Amino acid sequence: MAARRTTTKRGAKTSNASKEELLTYYREMLLIRRFEEKAGQLYGMGLIGGFCHLYIGQEAVVVGLEASAEEGDSRITTYRDHGHMLACGMDPKGVMAELTGRIDGYSKGKGGSMHMFSKEKRFYGGHGIVGANVPLGAGIAFADKYRGNDRVTFTYFGDGAANQGQVYETYNMAELWDLPVIFVIENNKYAMGTSVQRSTKSPSLWERGAAYGIEGEEVDGMDVLAVKAAGERAVEYVRAGKGPYILEVMTYRYRGHSMSDPAKYRTRDEVQKIREERDAIEQVRKRLLDGDATEDELKAIDKEIKEIVNEAAEFAKESPEPPIDELYTDIYMDA
Amino acid sequence: MATEILMPALSPTMEEGTLAKWLVKEGDTVSSGDILAEIETDKATMEFEAVDEGTVGKLLVAEGTEGVAVNTPIAVLVEEGEDVPSAAAGQGEGGERDPAPAEEPGPREVHAQPAAAPASPAQAATSVSEPEVPEGTEMKSTTVREALRDAMAEEMRRDEEVFLMGEEVAEYQGAYKISQGLLDEFGARRVIDTPITEHGFAGIGVGAAFAGLKPIVEFMTFNFAMQAIDQIINSAAKTLYMSGGQMGAPIVFRGPNGAAARVAAQHSQDYAAWYASIPGLKVVQPYSAADAKGLLKTAIRDPNPVVFLENEILYGKSFDVPVLDDWTVPFGKAKIWREGTDVTLVSWGIGMTYALEAADALSQDGVSAEVIDLRTLRPLDMETVIRSVQKTNRCVTVEEGFPVASMSDHIAARIMQEAFDYLDAPVLSCTGKDVPMPYAANLEKLALTSVKEVLDAVKAVTYR
Numbered sequence: 001m002a003a004r005r006t007t008t009k010r011g012a013k014t015s016n017a018s019k020e021e022l023l024t025y026y027r028e029m030l031l032i033r034r035f036e037e038k039a040g041q042l043y044g045m046g047l048i049g050g051f052c053h054l055y056i057g058q059e060a061v062v063v064g065l066e067a068s069a070e071e072g073d074s075r076i077t078t079y080r081d082h083g084h085m086l087a088c089g090m091d092p093k094g095v096m097a098e099l100t101g102r103i104d105g106y107s108k109g110k111g112g113s114m115h116m117f118s119k120e121k122r123f124y125g126g127h128g129i130v131g132a133n134v135p136l137g138a139g140i141a142f143a144d145k146y147r148g149n150d151r152v153t154f155t156y157f158g159d160g161a162a163n164q165g166q167v168y169e170t171y172n173m174a175e176l177w178d179l180p181v182i183f184v185i186e187n188n189k190y191a192m193g194t195s196v197q198r199s200t201k202s203p204s205l206w207e208r209g210a211a212y213g214i215e216g217e218e219v220d221g222m223d224v225l226a227v228k229a230a231g232e233r234a235v236e237y238v239r240a241g242k243g244p245y246i247l248e249v250m251t252y253r254y255r256g257h258s259m260s261d262p263a264k265y266r267t268r269d270e271v272q273k274i275r276e277e278r279d280a281i282e283q284v285r286k287r288l289l290d291g292d293a294t295e296d297e298l299k300a301i302d303k304e305i306k307e308i309v310n311e312a313a314e315f316a317k318e319s320p321e322p323p324i325d326e327l328y329t330d331i332y333m334d335a
Numbered sequence: 336m337a338t339e340i341l342m343p344a345l346s347p348t349m350e351e352g353t354l355a356k357w358l359v360k361e362g363d364t365v366s367s368g369d370i371l372a373e374i375e376t377d378k379a380t381m382e383f384e385a386v387d388e389g390t391v392g393k394l395l396v397a398e399g400t401e402g403v404a405v406n407t408p409i410a411v412l413v414e415e416g417e418d419v420p421s422a423a424a425g426q427g428e429g430g431e432r433d434p435a436p437a438e439e440p441g442p443r444e445v446h447a448q449p450a451a452a453p454a455s456p457a458q459a460a461t462s463v464s465e466p467e468v469p470e471g472t473e474m475k476s477t478t479v480r481e482a483l484r485d486a487m488a489e490e491m492r493r494d495e496e497v498f499l500m501g502e503e504v505a506e507y508q509g510a511y512k513i514s515q516g517l518l519d520e521f522g523a524r525r526v527i528d529t530p531i532t533e534h535g536f537a538g539i540g541v542g543a544a545f546a547g548l549k550p551i552v553e554f555m556t557f558n559f560a561m562q563a564i565d566q567i568i569n570s571a572a573k574t575l576y577m578s579g580g581q582m583g584a585p586i587v588f589r590g591p592n593g594a595a596a597r598v599a600a601q602h603s604q605d606y607a608a609w610y611a612s613i614p615g616l617k618v619v620q621p622y623s624a625a626d627a628k629g630l631l632k633t634a635i636r637d638p639n640p641v642v643f644l645e646n647e648i649l650y651g652k653s654f655d656v657p658v659l660d661d662w663t664v665p666f667g668k669a670k671i672w673r674e675g676t677d678v679t680l681v682s683w684g685i686g687m688t689y690a691l692e693a694a695d696a697l698s699q700d701g702v703s704a705e706v707i708d709l710r711t712l713r714p715l716d717m718e719t720v721i722r723s724v725q726k727t728n729r730c731v732t733v734e735e736g737f738p739v740a741s742m743s744d745h746i747a748a749r750i751m752q753e754a755f756d757y758l759d760a761p762v763l764s765c766t767g768k769d770v771p772m773p774y775a776a777n778l779e780k781l782a783l784t785s786v787k788e789v790l791d792a793v794k795a796v797t798y799r
Contacts, residue, residue, distance in 0.1 A: 074546070108579035115577035124545050125578070129569050135535050136570060139542015146498070146524070146548060169535025176530070330580035331614050333638040335666070 017225055019291055025067070025224045026284045027301050029059035032083040033281060034309045035092055036255075039082065039099055042313060043259050048099045051128075052113045055083035057254035060280035061186050062087035064227025065154055065247075068235050072149070076124040076137040077156035079114035080186075080253075084156065088121045092312040102319035109322040110330065131164030133157065134183070138170045138244075141181035152238045156184045160191025162205045171212040171244070178243035182234045183209070185248040186221070192257040193265040206248035216246030222278040252278070337417065338387055340410040342396075342403045345374060345381045347596045348647050352376045353401045354409060363391045371410070372398075377480065377651040378512045389414055467629075467664065474655035482624035482656055483513050483589075483645065486631035487551060489661070491521050494549060497635055500527040500536060501553030501590075510555045511591060511650055537563030537588070541570045541640075544584035549635060554590035557606050557644060564609075571640035572615030587634045589643035592620070593685060593735050594772055594783060596648065603772035605736035607684070608745075610642040611712040617666060618713040620644040620684035624654035626710055629664030637666070646685045667714035671723070675705035678793050679723040681746055682733040683709040686784070689765065690733045693789035702793060712742060720746065721754050728759040729796040733789055738766040760796035765789050 036054040043052050055062075058080075066087040069075070077084045085095050090106065098105025098116050106116045114128040124140055127133040137155025144151040161167060162185055174181050185205050189196055196203050206216040215237065219230040227249060234245040252274045256263040263271075285298060342352065353375040359365055366388040374383050392413035396403055403409065468474075477485070491497045498521075503510045505518040505528040518526040529536040533554060540552040554560040560567065567588055575583030593605035611618045617639055621627040627645070634641040656662070672687070673694050682690040687708050694704040705723050709716060724730050730750055732743035743764035750762050765784040773779055 076542075106579065107577055107581070110579055111577040117574070117578035117581050119578075119581045124542070124582070125574070127570070129565055132538065132565055132570055135538025135566065136542035136545065139539040139544070140546045141542075142539055143543040143546030143548045146543070166534045166538060169530075169532040170538070172530060172532065173535055173539060330576045330578075332617075333575060333580075333583050333585075335633075335637045335639070 017287075019288065019293060022284055022288050022291070023293070023297075023301070025060075025063050025228075026281065026288060026298070027305065028063045028066075028087060029224065029281045029284065030301065030305045031092070031308065032056075032059045032063070032086050034305050035086060035096070035312065036082060038309045038313050039096070040255070040259065042096075042100065042316070047317060048113070049101065050112055051079065052099065052259045053080040053257065054255045054259075055080055055253070057274070057279075058186060058188060058221070058251045059083060060224040060227050061184070061221045061249045061251050062156075064221075064224040065182075065184060065231040067224075067228040068231030069152075069154065070235075072122070072151045073235075074122040074124060074137075074140050074144075074151065074153040075156070076133050076140060076153065077126065078130060078133055078158060078161060079126070079128050080158070081114065081116060081126045085116060085118070085121075085123060085126075088118075088123050090116075090118050090121055090123060092308055093315040096312040096316035097319045100316040100319070101321065102316060103322045103326070104315065104319035108326055108330075110326065131157065131161040131166050134161065134164070134167045135170045137183075138174045138179050138181050141174070141179040141244075142177070144180055145177070150180070150239050150241075152180045152182055152235055154182050154184055156186055158191060159185060159187040159189065159196050159205060160194070160199070162187075162208070163191075163199055168208070168212070171209060171214055174244040175212045175214050178241060180238045180241070181244045182231075182238055183214075183216075183244060183246045185246065186251055187248055188251050188253045190253070190257065190265065192261070193263075195265065204248070206246045209244075209246040214244050214246055216248065218248045218250060221249035221251030222274075222280045222283065224280055224284060336414065337392060338389065338412040339408040340371065340385075340412055342405050342407045342409050343374065343383055344405040345376050345383075346378055347598050348651070349376050349378075349405060351402050351404045354396050354398055354403050355380060357394055357398045359391050361391050361394055365389065365391060365412070377478070385412075387412060390417075392417075468657045468659075473658040475658050476653045477624045477628075477656040478651055478653050479621075479624045479627045479645070480511070480513055480650040482628035482654075483631055483650075484515055484517070486628045486635070487514065488517060488520065490632055490635040491517070491525060494635075496547065497549045497551065498525040498527065499551045499553060500529055500540060502529055502531055502555050504528060504553050509553075511647060513645075513650070514553070533559050533562040534566065537566040538570065540586055540588075541566050541584050544571070544586040544640070545574065545582055547585075549585050549587075551587045551589060551635060554588065556595075556602060556647075557590050557592040558602050558604055560588065560590070560606070567610075567616070567640070567642065568613055572613050575639070576615060583638060584640045585638045587631070587637075587641045587643055589631070589634075590645060591647040591650070592644035593646055594648075594767070594779070597774060597776065597779060598772075599774040600771035605644075605684075605734070605767065606642075607644055607712055607734070608736050608740060608742045610644075611715070611742060611745075613713075615640065616713060617641045617711065618644065619666070619711045621710060622649065622682075622684055622687035622708050624652070625656045625662070626664055626670070626708070628656055629662050630666070630710060632661075632663045633666055636663075644684065649685055649688075664710070666711045667716050668710070669716035669719040670708045670710055671705065671719065672708055673704065673706040675703035675727065677703045677727055678705070678729040678731060678797055679720065679727045680704050680706045680731050680733060680789065680793075681709065681720055682706070683712065683742075685735055686733040689784055689786050689789050692786045693733075693793065696786065696790060697793060702797065702799075704793065715746075717746075717749050717753065720750065724750055724754045725757045728757055729793075730758075730762045731789060731792040731796060732762065732764045732766075733784060734765070735767045735783055738764065738769050741766050760798070763792040763796055765792055
């Protein structure tokens with residue numbers, strides 16, 4: 001099989017989005033941000049323990065890509081997974097209750113922040129080992145191809161995971177077998193504390209797919225419309241049975257790698273500049289206000305989101321811890 | 336000077352083979368590199384080339400002869416003008432290799448079975464205790480290799496969602512010929528050759544299992560599964576728990592495990608204890624062909640991840656397998672191969688070859704050994720072991736794995752905790768030695784356990 005030419009189509013600004021569409025993205029991105037802020041707060045209060053990786057700053061990535069997905073498509077990601085769950089329609093209460101380690105959490109409190117799943121939403125986790133979810137995502141796509149349906153699997157990973165060997169093992173087989181998988185590299189510039197520049201001399205991560213004959217492109221991950229447009233291109237390509245596709249989505253996380261990361265590896269100014277100039281939610285807000293949306297309309301949404309998040313937090317505090325006999329359940333399925 | 340051409344060893348574990356076809360005849364002149372014959376091993380048919388040049392003086396073994404031991408002279412090569420020596424004159428001459436090693440114990444004494452020997456103690460014991468088989472069932476002698484293939488084929492016929500992936504499983508027909516014929520029957524959609532990329536294809540298998548398919552992932556050997564162990568443990572074994580019971584991985588990881596013969600440190604490790612320590616995995620290590628078949632079928636149907644540890648040396652061994660439409664063996668149920676009253680020998684997998692041979696020798700010495708084959712290590716049938724120890728009051732475990740943090744240690748600890756008052760002697764373990772596997776034949780033999788070690792251990796626990 002001849003390697004296909006790899007092309008880049010930089011996300012063109014799409015200005016023809018309707019007000020309803022923009023309002024949907026605004027609402028979904030805001031939900032993620034407020035949810036994560038609340039999670040950070042609960043962590044500070046000792047209600048959430050262990051590792052907790054917040055998605056603040058990266059909201060446009062999952063919201064834009066979920067807008068390009070259809071019913072029946074699957075998604076799988078790494079440990080920075082709260083945004084993915086909210087964006088695919090999982091209940092904020094169940095997610096927050098998992099963060100607090102309670103029985104009403106998606107994993108009955110046994111998985112925690114990094115290990116959550118929803119069979120119903122075809123959300124396959126929530127994986128704590130960097131890079132390990134990449135072959136898993138290709139495996140889900142393998143199952144769809146085996147069954148002969150036209151579903152696609154969004155397999156998200158970070159710029160850090162992009163240096164793991166199993167990612168390239170997976171690229172090779174995904175292209176060899178034309179698996180219907182979209183590899184989404186969420187490039188937030190830092191693998192924990194190590195910048196992309198300090199990890200590799202080939203910093204264009206999507207272009208590495210060319211070695212395996214995989215098409216891809218780089219996308220402005222702070223522009224939800226650009227992400228959605230790229231997602232649609234990828235979905236169309238993959239759903240048509242042409243094999244995998246890579247999207248390198250250029251994004252930025254505002255918070256530390258995890259709650260315990262002081263983020264000394266970058267300056268406050270760097271973070272501040274991106275927040276002020278490129279924030280994904282602010283961009284949509286501005287577009288809406290430039291159109292015929294009013295401050296009052298947006299304030300009403302802000303209020304609505306705040307209520308959803310507060311309810312989720314209350315729910316997560318009130319839900320009981322798992323009963324002690326849960327210690328020994330779910331280890332094996334009955335044969 | 337005449338040169339003997341000897342039956343070659345064409346794989347690390349080959350002890351004998353079939354001289355399928357001569358491609359030269361007496362009087363032919365051959366030079367180095369010419370193909371002399373086709374030799375069939377249990378794994379493959381191989382072409383056998385001349386190393387020296389000369390004239391084929393005499394073919395000593397007729398084509399079609401089965402069971403020709405490695406190093407048996409099969410032809411004599413003479414130099415130009417030289418007379419063909421008599422067969423007797425040829426013996427012991429000219430060969431670089433020991434002319435009669437077939438008479439001697441193989442590199443691993445316990446496995447060497449003279450071709451014409453009566454049924455091994457293992458086979459003799461088969462009929463003693465096979466409670467799962469309905470009375471009057473026809474039994475068919477089958478190799479472990481064939482039994483494994485039959486198990487996969489039967490399950491693939493039964494369930495469209497079962498598929499096999501791994502290195503060389505399809506077109507090559509299996510590196511150890513376990514998947515022979517499966518590509519022909521099931522096609523490339525369900526019998527899938529992978530690149531050499533264990534970490535990647537193990538993960539793809541687990542992902543497919545998350546999505547509900549039932550993959551059989553073959554590792555060419557479990558040594559290579561170390562490349563993939565994160566996917567086996569962190570992804571396959573733990574997801575059911577981490578998802579609060581929402582999704583798990585109905586997958587079988589299978590392949591040869593443990594020492595083969597003369598393949599040295601990186602290709603000889605027994606991983607039973609590693610995998611058996613992981614909650615969420617089931618771990619199977621069969622000995623006989625009937626168990627290999629019945630347990631593999633159970634493994635494929637099990638909704639949990641199963642690590643199925645085979646053994647290359649056992650692949651070619653034949654055992655009686657019940658001729659039944661759907662022969663399965665349950666997990667977590669040990670098999671008593673031989674009942675006894677003086678000592679309990681607990682083993683599994685290839686360890687059983689030592690245990691059964693030792694039991695046989697002990698019986699001639701008037702010591703009655705009960706031999707238990709655990710068959711599955713997780714779940715572990717301690718009940719059968721404890722019941723036996725309550726009767727015999729002594730126990731010796733036999734395995735090829737490393738001694739530190741071994742299955743034997745675990746079993747000994749459980750016996751101490753659950754049957755302390757019944758013990759008349761400490762539980763002793765016969766294991767592989769605490770060294771990387773050496774290559775040299777004599778050292779390799781020492782690094783494994785042996786029938787003698789088992790006999791010595793039994794003497795110690797019976798204070799004889």
